[in-house]
Amino acid sequence: MMTKYGVVGTGYFGAELARFMSKVEGAKITAIYDPVNAAPIAKELNCVATATMEALCSHPDVDCVIIASPNYLHKAPVIAAAKAGKHVFCEKPIALNYQDCKDMVDACKEAGVTFMAGHVMNFFHGVRHAKALIKAGEIGEVTQVHTKRNGFEDVQDEISWKKIRAKSGGHLYHHIHELDCTLFIM
Structure with a gap:
């Protein structure tokens, strides 16, 4: 069975996610929407670049929308x-305030579609292995957890939305994977 995906947002991460999904067996990127750079990504992935987000969500060749x-x-x-009857995978954090989260969850419940937040690290083999070791008591009692994100961010010509707290939510929202993993493995 082939699941057809539409992607809203093809900046750095959205484009990488679309590229990855296009290589997954049983998955196909059929449409993308981005007001800035949809055309080159659509050409690269051989899919439709829709003119509006609503057009992507109502596209007949989209089963699930990746936000x-x-x-x-x-x-x-x-x-x-959700209103178009499409399942939803939404990158984390799903929203920056409780009311928006509630509205989104309620819309998906009312539509009877699956809504998944992008807490993908819980599916990583190493994270699941750590959880199994803790559960089995093989590493003793866990009394403290320290997490660290390794990596870098390229120098940017302009201030990214990620550096503006009102748009990103601040550091906790960017590093929510670490908190989510810690809660998952305990």
Whole structure:
């Protein structure tokens, strides 16, 4: 069975996610929407670049919508996808406040579609292995956890939305994977 995906937001992460999904057996990227750079990504992935987010969400060749837009722009596409009867994978954090989260979850419940937040690290083999070791008592009692994100961010010509707290939510929202993993393995 082939699941057809539409992607809202093809900046760095959205484009990488679309590229990855296009290589997954049983998955096909059929449509993308991004007001800035949809055309080159659509050409690269041989899919449709829709003119609007609503057009992507209502596209007949889309079963599931991946929301990879900036954090502060998640609510509208999640609700539009749900209303169109599409399943939704929304990058973390799903929203920057409780009411937006509730509205999105409620819209998906009302539409009877699956809504998944992008807490993908819990599916990583190493994280699951750590959870199994802790559960089996093989590493003793865990009394403290320290997490660290390794990596780098390229120098940017302009200030990214990620550096603006009102748009990103701040560091906790960027490093939510570490908190989520810690809670998952304990």
